[in-house]
Amino acid sequence: MRNQTRLPITALLTTTALLFSLSTSAEWNRFRGPNGSGTIESSSLPTEFGPDKNMLWNVDVPKGSSSPIVVGDRIVLTAEDHHLMVICVDAKNGDLLWNQKLVRARDGKIHVQTDSAVPTPVADDKNVYLFFQELGLVKYSLDGEHQWTLPLGPFNQFYGMAGSPVLSKNLVIIQCDQQTGSFLMAIDKESGKIAWQVDRGTKGAAWSTPILFPTDETAEIVVVHGKGWLDAYTLSDGTSVWSRSGMGAGPITSPFLVGNTLFLSAPQWSSHDDENPFLQPLDGFLKQFDKDANKAVSFAEMKGTPFEAEFGWLDIDKDGSVSVAEYEEAYREMFTENYGISALDLNYSDAQVESSVRWQFQEMLPEISTPLLYQGTVFFADKKGYVNSLNGNTGTLVKRERVKGTGAQFFASPIGADGKVYLASLNGNVVVIDANEKWNVLATNKVGKKLRATPAIYNNTLIIRTVDTLYAFGKK
Ligand SMILES: [Ca+2]
Ligand SMILES: [Ca+2]
Numbered sequence: 001m002r003n004q005t006r007l008p009i010t011a012l013l014t015t016t017a018l019l020f021s022l023s024t025s026a027e028w029n030r031f032r033g034p035n036g037s038g039t040i041e042s043s044s045l046p047t048e049f050g051p052d053k054n055m056l057w058n059v060d061v062p063k064g065s066s067s068p069i070v071v072g073d074r075i076v077l078t079a080e081d082h083h084l085m086v087i088c089v090d091a092k093n094g095d096l097l098w099n100q101k102l103v104r105a106r107d108g109k110i111h112v113q114t115d116s117a118v119p120t121p122v123a124d125d126k127n128v129y130l131f132f133q134e135l136g137l138v139k140y141s142l143d144g145e146h147q148w149t150l151p152l153g154p155f156n157q158f159y160g161m162a163g164s165p166v167l168s169k170n171l172v173i174i175q176c177d178q179q180t181g182s183f184l185m186a187i188d189k190e191s192g193k194i195a196w197q198v199d200r201g202t203k204g205a206a207w208s209t210p211i212l213f214p215t216d217e218t219a220e221i222v223v224v225h226g227k228g229w230l231d232a233y234t235l236s237d238g239t240s241v242w243s244r245s246g247m248g249a250g251p252i253t254s255p256f257l258v259g260n261t262l263f264l265s266a267p268q269w270s271s272h273d274d275e276n277p278f279l280q281p282l283d284g285f286l287k288q289f290d291k292d293a294n295k296a297v298s299f300a301e302m303k304g305t306p307f308e309a310e311f312g313w314l315d316i317d318k319d320g321s322v323s324v325a326e327y328e329e330a331y332r333e334m335f336t337e338n339y340g341i342s343a344l345d346l347n348y349s350d351a352q353v354e355s356s357v358r359w360q361f362q363e364m365l366p367e368i369s370t371p372l373l374y375q376g377t378v379f380f381a382d383k384k385g386y387v388n389s390l391n392g393n394t395g396t397l398v399k400r401e402r403v404k405g406t407g408a409q410f411f412a413s414p415i416g417a418d419g420k421v422y423l424a425s426l427n428g429n430v431v432v433i434d435a436n437e438k439w440n441v442l443a444t445n446k447v448g449k450k451l452r453a454t455p456a457i458y459n460n461t462l463i464i465r466t467v468d469t470l471y472a473f474g475k476k
Helices: 009-025 282-289 308-314 324-334
Strands: 055-060 069-071 074-080 084-090 096-102 127-132 136-141 146-151 166-168 171-176 183-188 194-199 211-213 221-226 229-234 240-245 256-258 261-266 296-298 321-323 340-349 352-361 372-374 377-381 386-391 397-402 415-417 420-424 429-434 441-446 456-458 461-465 469-473
Touching: 069 456, 074 127, 084 127, 166 211, 171 221, 183 221, 211 256, 221 261, 240 352, 282 296, 282 324, 308 324, 321 324, 372 415, 377 420, 415 456
Parallel strands: none
Antiparallel strands: 055 469, 069 074, 074 084, 084 096, 127 136, 136 146, 166 171, 171 183, 183 194, 211 221, 221 229, 229 240, 256 261, 261 340, 296 321, 340 352, 372 377, 377 386, 386 397, 415 420, 420 429, 429 441, 456 461, 461 469
């Protein structure tokens, strides 16, 4: 949170409070750390690390794409074997403190690229809150005692649910955008009862985590990036404050806030120059698949083609057939003209919030990995695996380069601390660059076989979860 220099005077009070809280009590207790920023104060993080270098401890963990979080000296993460799992590890030495198993309420249909433990937990200083799409929202004390379960679902989400819960004051907030029946919910964290719920039914599938404005501790509104829309609701009762349309396809990345500037990345899933004959205008789609010419495409009509796997998300209402309306909606989303990484200035007064776009970047975009703003520069890995830097004030591309050894995909979001940016590639390599808009590679570290989870930071220790192991790396 160092890029505070451009903030308007009106934000000074809030900013001072935020900086104070970060310097005293901030910890990596939710997805992407304090206030979802991807950064935290740390003075001495390792540049070179791996199983043979600067490893403080490691512990085997079952699979799960969720990120580890840090509360005090504890690390909490979710996982799955034939049960859903919550694991708590001592951050100082990797000792297992407790491990709880939860029975699924149902078996979700999980896409091959994902799993049952994708949403990252969130914690206050006494309890941790976890969301599983096959069960609902669950609260444990940090000693591993079950407090309550709020059953949620089943969800209509072809790729599975991914957004993480966030906390403000007495509420847990969860964004459940799906193909049909989307909603935003606030739950009283003591009782586990629903405080309010907003129907977002016409807003389709998204995988992002909401952001609280002004900050987690003082938030008055919750800002939600969904498919095509950016919406703000009051934290007190979920009343809509404003809504901005034209926000691209359903995002997997999450919005984040630096001072009063909201950053978000709205995807465009396809482009007209892609060589993909499946994504063609309606007439071509029907000509290719609608063998019985009833102006709808059933699963049987797509089965056995290279596009069989697409049927699941095209059939929005799950009635076994892709209607003309469903295809047209999918096509509009795939080729939306409104997309890009944007910086929006939020102006806040008397609970009336409006936003204006300062810049928008429409070239290569990240797919799953949320961008990072650190020391005035936006860093991200794009959907082809290149590392990019943009000037944080103007959105101008400064450098785009493929880093040797990283492969073509990044699921984890980059994090920044100690003057460095850490980008964890799906192939298990973690690249370290200096936090400069003309960045240079400092090291490429082989950590594991596969790596989906965004790393966390505990004091001067990097916490990295691979597909089968949780590692702590620090300077030795
Ligand atoms: Ca047909
Ligand atoms: Ca249908």
